[in-house]
Amino acid sequence: MRHYEIVFLVHPDQSEQVPAMIERYRGMISAGGGTVHRLEDWGRRQLTFPISKVHKAHYVLLNVETDQKTLTELTGAFRFSDAVxxxxxxNMDEPVTEPSPMAKAAQEEKEGGPRARREDSFGGDDDDMGVNA
Incomplete structure (x- = not known):
């Protein structure tokens, strides 16, 4: 069996159906002898560009271990679903179980903690850039 990372976008009008869709896809993977290593529901997010005149979508991330037959069945279900x-x-080399950067940022936001700031890549000295003050 191989490891895969799957992301699918659901039409925002179908957001209520996302938990049922996740359970259905999870059941397909389990029935095929596979396992779900990570499941993240990122919620509704703004799209970079419209898809079929839709500007928002519900994002879901799955990291799974499954065989090719089950993966083909799963992608077929995505293709024939009007909601997706x-x-x-x-294709991944190994299973990924740690939270994604999206999930980490959402968790920090929920806890109310400060977001991690990027350190200046040039260091603290103005001399590094050749600026004389």
């Missing part, structure tokens, strides 16, 4: 706007399947 887009899907992407990426």
């Amino acid at each position: 706007l887009r899907h992407l399947v990426v």
